Amino acid sequence: MAQPAELTIDESPAVLEELYRQMLFIRHFEEKCNQVYRMGKAGGYLHVYIGMEATAVGWLSMLRKDDYVITAYRDHAQALLMGNDPVAVMAEIMGRQGGTSRGKGGSMHLYDIPNNFFGGWGIVGGHIPLGAGLAFASKYKGEDRVTLNFLGDGASNAGVFYETLNMAGLWDLPCIFLIENNEFAMGTRLEYHAANVELHRKGYPFGIRHERMDGMDVLAVRKAARRIIDYVRHEQRPYVVEVMNYRFAGHGAADNDQSLYRTPDEVEAAKARDPIKLLENVIRSQGILSDEQIEAIHSEIEDQVQDIYEKADASPFPDPEEVYHHVYTDMEVEKGH
Amino acid sequence: MATKEMTYREAVRQAMVDEMERDPNVFLMGEDIGRYQGTFRVTAGLFNQFKQVRVLDTPITEPAIVGLATGAAMVGLRPIVEMMTMSFSILALDQIINHSAKVHYMTAGAACVPIVIRGPGGAANQLSAQHSHSMEGWYAHVPGLKVVAPAFPADAYGMLKTAVRDDNPVIFTEHPTLYGVKGQVPDDKEFLIPFGKANIVRQGTDITLIAYSKMVHVCLEAAERLANESGVRAEVVDVRSLLPLDVATIYSSVRKTHRAVVVYEDWRSGGFGAEIAARIGEDCFDDLDAPVGRVGGLNVPMPYARVLELQCIPNADDVIAAVRKTGV
Numbered sequence: 001m002a003q004p005a006e007l008t009i010d011e012s013p014a015v016l017e018e019l020y021r022q023m024l025f026i027r028h029f030e031e032k033c034n035q036v037y038r039m040g041k042a043g044g045y046l047h048v049y050i051g052m053e054a055t056a057v058g059w060l061s062m063l064r065k066d067d068y069v070i071t072a073y074r075d076h077a078q079a080l081l082m083g084n085d086p087v088a089v090m091a092e093i094m095g096r097q098g099g100t101s102r103g104k105g106g107s108m109h110l111y112d113i114p115n116n117f118f119g120g121w122g123i124v125g126g127h128i129p130l131g132a133g134l135a136f137a138s139k140y141k142g143e144d145r146v147t148l149n150f151l152g153d154g155a156s157n158a159g160v161f162y163e164t165l166n167m168a169g170l171w172d173l174p175c176i177f178l179i180e181n182n183e184f185a186m187g188t189r190l191e192y193h194a195a196n197v198e199l200h201r202k203g204y205p206f207g208i209r210h211e212r213m214d215g216m217d218v219l220a221v222r223k224a225a226r227r228i229i230d231y232v233r234h235e236q237r238p239y240v241v242e243v244m245n246y247r248f249a250g251h252g253a254a255d256n257d258q259s260l261y262r263t264p265d266e267v268e269a270a271k272a273r274d275p276i277k278l279l280e281n282v283i284r285s286q287g288i289l290s291d292e293q294i295e296a297i298h299s300e301i302e303d304q305v306q307d308i309y310e311k312a313d314a315s316p317f318p319d320p321e322e323v324y325h326h327v328y329t330d331m332e333v334e335k336g337h
Numbered sequence: 338m339a340t341k342e343m344t345y346r347e348a349v350r351q352a353m354v355d356e357m358e359r360d361p362n363v364f365l366m367g368e369d370i371g372r373y374q375g376t377f378r379v380t381a382g383l384f385n386q387f388k389q390v391r392v393l394d395t396p397i398t399e400p401a402i403v404g405l406a407t408g409a410a411m412v413g414l415r416p417i418v419e420m421m422t423m424s425f426s427i428l429a430l431d432q433i434i435n436h437s438a439k440v441h442y443m444t445a446g447a448a449c450v451p452i453v454i455r456g457p458g459g460a461a462n463q464l465s466a467q468h469s470h471s472m473e474g475w476y477a478h479v480p481g482l483k484v485v486a487p488a489f490p491a492d493a494y495g496m497l498k499t500a501v502r503d504d505n506p507v508i509f510t511e512h513p514t515l516y517g518v519k520g521q522v523p524d525d526k527e528f529l530i531p532f533g534k535a536n537i538v539r540q541g542t543d544i545t546l547i548a549y550s551k552m553v554h555v556c557l558e559a560a561e562r563l564a565n566e567s568g569v570r571a572e573v574v575d576v577r578s579l580l581p582l583d584v585a586t587i588y589s590s591v592r593k594t595h596r597a598v599v600v601y602e603d604w605r606s607g608g609f610g611a612e613i614a615a616r617i618g619e620d621c622f623d624d625l626d627a628p629v630g631r632v633g634g635l636n637v638p639m640p641y642a643r644v645l646e647l648q649c650i651p652n653a654d655d656v657i658a659a660v661r662k663t664g665v
Contacts, residue, residue, distance in 0.1 A: 068412070101445040113447040118411060120443070123435050129401040130436060133408020140364070140390060140414060160432075163401035170396070326446040327480050329504040331533075331581060 011219060013288045019061065019218050020283060021297060023053040023276050026077045028305040029086065030249070033076065033093055033107070036309065037253040042093050045122075046107045047074040051248030054275035055180055056081055058221025059148060059243075062229055068138070070118040070131040071150035073108035074180075078150065082117035084110070090312035098315030102322060125151065125158025128177070132164045135175035139236065146233050147175045154185025156199045168238040169206035176232055177203070177240045180215070182247040187261040203240030215245035216273045219282070246270040338528075340491075340521040348490035348522050349379050349455070349511060352497035353417060355526045357387055360415065363501055366393040366402060367419030367456075376421050377457055377516055399425050403432035403454065407506075410452045411440060415501060423458030423510060424470040437506040438481030449504045455497070458486070459551055459602050460639055460650050461513035469639035469646075471602045473550070474609030476508040477579035483532055484580040486510040488553035490520035492577055495530030502529070512551040533581035537590065541572035544596040544665050547587055547613055549576040552600045552651060559656035569665050579609055584616055591621045596663045598630035600656055605633025627663035632656055 011019075030048035037046050049056065056077040060069065071078050079089050084100055092099030093107045100110050110120040118134060121127035131149030138145040155161060156179050168175050179200065185193045196202075203210030209231070213224045221243070232239050248271060250258050258267075271277075283289050289297070327333045343351065357363045364387075369376055371384035371394040384392045395402050399420070406416035420426045426433065433454065440450045460469040477484040483505055487493045493511065500507040522528075538553060539560050546556040553575045560571035572590050576582065591597045597617055601610035614629040635649040 070408075101443055101447075104445055105443045109443045111444045111447060113411075113444060118408070118448070121436070123431060126404070126431055126436055129404025129432065130408035130411070132401070133405040133410070134412055135408075136405055137409040137412045137414045140409070160398075160400045160404065163396070163398035164404070166396055166398070167401055167405060171390075326442050326444075328483075329441060329446075329449050331483075331505075333480060 009219070009282060009286060011222070016279070016283055016288055019057055020276070020279050021301065022057045022061075022081065023218065023279065024297065024301050025304070026053045026057070026080060027276060028301050029080065029090075029308070030076060032090075032305050032309050034249070034253060036094060041313070042107065043095065044106050044108075045073065046093065046253040047251065048249045048253070049074055049077040051270070051274070052180060052182060052215070052245045053077065054218035054221050055215040055243050055245050058218045059178065059225045062222055062225040063146065063148060066116060067145050068116050068118060068131075068134040068147040069150070070127055070134060070147070071120070072124065072127060072152060072155060073120070073122045074152070075108065075110050075120045078117060079110035079112060079120065082112050083115040084112045084117070086308045087311045090308050091315045094312055095317065096312060096315035097318045098312065103318040104322070104326070125155040125160050128155065128158070128161050129164045132168050132173055132175050135168070135173040136171065139171075139174060144233055144236075145174065146229055148178060149175050150178050150180060152185065153179060153181040153183065153190055153199055154188070154193065156202060157193060162202070165203065165206045165208060165240070169208050172237050174232050174236045175238045176228060177238065179240065179242045181242050181244050184247060184251065184261065186251045187255070189261060198242070200240050200242035208238045208240050210240035210242070212242040212244060215243035216275045217278050218275055219279070339524040341524050342519055343490050343494075343522045344516065345490045345493050345511070345518045345520070346377065346379055346516040348494040349497055350381070350383070351522070352494045352501070353380070353383065354386070356498055356501040357391060359526070362413060363415045363417065364391040364393065365417045365419065366395050366406060368395055368397050368421050370394060370419050375419065377513065379516070380419065399428040400432050403429040404436060406452050407432060407437045407440070407450055410450045411448050415451045417453045417455060417501060420454060420456030422468050422513070423456050423472040424468050426454065426456070426472055427470070433476070433482070433506070434479050438479050441505065442481060450506045451504045453497070453500045453507045453509055455500075455509035456511060457513040457516070458510040459512045459514070460646060463641055463643055463646060464639070465641040466638035471634070473508065473510045473579055474601070474603045477609050477612070482506050482508055482580060483578075484508045484510070485532060485578045486550040487577055488515065488550055488575050490518065491522045492530060492536070494522045495528045496532070496577065499529045499532060503532070510550060514551055530577075532578045533583050534578065535583040535586035536575045536577055537572060537586065538575045539571070539573040541570035541594065543570045543594055544598065544660055544663060545572045545574055545587070545590040545594045546598050546600060546656065547574045547576060548600040549579065550602070552602055555651060555653055556600055556656060559653040559660070562653060563657060563660060569660065571660065576613070582613070584620070587613065587617065588621055591617055592624045595624055595626040596665060597625070598632060598656065598659045598663065600632045600651055602634050602650060604636050605631065606636050608633050630659040630663050632659045
């Protein structure tokens with residue numbers, strides 16, 4: 001695994017606190033999602049971002065407001081960070097009327113189109129060319145947006161990923177292919193699913209710059225993200241980044257036997273580099289926040305998440321008539337069985 | 338209205354030219370459509386006229402082509418994707434069905450996908466088992482898609498323009514054997530044919546023949562022979578649009594003639610003609626004097642030898658035999 005860059009703290013105290021709050025908020029939000037699932041208030045598939053917070057927080061904090069973001073089904077963090085109302089996100093996960101897609105998408109299909117977040121996709125690798133299409137459109141229109149295209153280590157084996165890399169290299173699309181390498185494709189460890197475990201090298205045959213970077217230290221993430229985003233925006237060329245992080249949680253909420261693919265010791269060892277703890281250490285050692293202030297932030301966010309859950313839970317289930325809406329932009333569908 | 342004589346191929350091309358001139362967000366992408374002028378020459382001349390990037394030669398990678406077009410459409414472009422043959426769209430089924438067709442629903446209306454996927458579908462001349470599929474019935478099964486299959490140059494022109502202006506994903510099936518068919522096409526850049534409107538292309542009183550794409554021509558030939566050989570007056574309904582489907586026009590014809598035969602080139606079993614037949618059975622049972630007849634392609638992979646290939650594709654003899662079976 002790549003080592004974090006030598007730490008020289010050149011972020012302001014306000015930024016450090018904000019990054020800390022964002023990561024902590026995602027952690028608590030995701031823990032609440034797990035709880036909601038266990039209570040039977042969320043169904044289907046639910047994939048939480050616990051342990052991976054520094055990746056989304058670090059990268060999205062460096063984007064411009066008009067840049068595009070797209071990801072797969074582990075999408076709660078991106079949906080929250082791109083500006084969605086967290087109550088609507090929680091309500092969507094709970095299948096309620098007040099959800100981001102009025103209860104028709106669910107945990108895997110969160111979107112925030114006005115804020116340039118394009119989902120939220122459930123087929124491994126399937127969304128990758130869509131992300132290239134966003135980048136293609138911005139280039140076609142002569143804009144200088146960057147598209148951040150998240151995918152997992154498992155998706156990096158999908159044929160459509162290589163097809164898309166070829167197009168991105170061929171047409172110089174301003175797209176960052178961000179491989180979140182959390183070391184597991186569901187329950188299959190990296191070395192059992194990838195012929196070359198350095199996944200960033202998949203950019204090489206297509207003439208695309210590529211690198212591996214640490215994804216646990218949010219400050220290092222931000223530095224690398226700033227440099228890479230800058231390159232892609234100004235050179236209008238693609239990039240493949242492999243961000244090394246670790247999924248503390250199971251693949252999905254229904255992944256109830258992690259002993260099939262990893263040991264508790266391994267998880268404990270990974271937690272020594274818990275991204276929230278790493279930043280907390282910086283915040284404490286630099287004297288940016290006192291223990292009491294950190295404590296207060298924790299309880300503030302816990303209360304906030306509880307409040308979000310309660311508001312989402314107050315949202316009604318969708319009206320049966322809604323099932324027919326939004327199949328087409330301009331056409332009613334036949335009703336009944 | 339002033340008209341011009343055009344081939345089906347020219348009508349498709351002219352519709353694309355008009356729409357690209359009208360809207361800078363419309364662009365074409367596909368395999369060999371630019372410098373090579375298109376495998377069936379439908380896009381001939383367009384690369385010189387519009388240049389890269391509006392006429393974009395792509396790698397031979399259908400999933401990424403459709404996926405990229407879908408993403409671009411979500412932010413305001415209006416891609417026309419040419420499939421070299423609709424048989425190749427099978428590679429892109431995940432992108433078409435699991436992505437394009439789902440965007441509007443999964444975003445509860447926040448995003449839409451104005452994309453046209455067009456190309457030749459059906460058997461041409463000895464292209465054998467992997468290049469002869471009729472895919473339109475497969476796509477007409479999928480909510481979120483619109484599916485059309487015009488049979489005449491004027492319909493191809495008016496319906497492709499409608500497809501490009503539609504905010505939903507549209508599957509536009511051409512037929513390789515129709516590209517050379519000539520017809521009068523309105524000389525009007527705003528000539529748009531709305532989807533979901535079937536067309537009665539031959540009036541009759543004794544039986545209704547229902548078809549789309551190339552099979553409309555087969556039905557017209559059968560109707561002509563029935564009239565000449567035995568005085569049977571067959572009405573021919575050109576469905577034109579499978580999804581949405583104009584059942585009203587089909588039903589009113591059946592209620593007039595009391596007999597119906599549905600004709601389609603796709604495999605007979607489970608094809609879209611079965612859907613039409615089932616609907617007539619459900620809603621016009623009391624109007625029927627005979628069970629609804631069905632003529633479809635043989636349930637075999639398309640063979641290479643011309644004599645076997647012709648055996649698979651429904652022809653006027655097959656249609657006439659099915660008409661006779663209804664007791665006419």
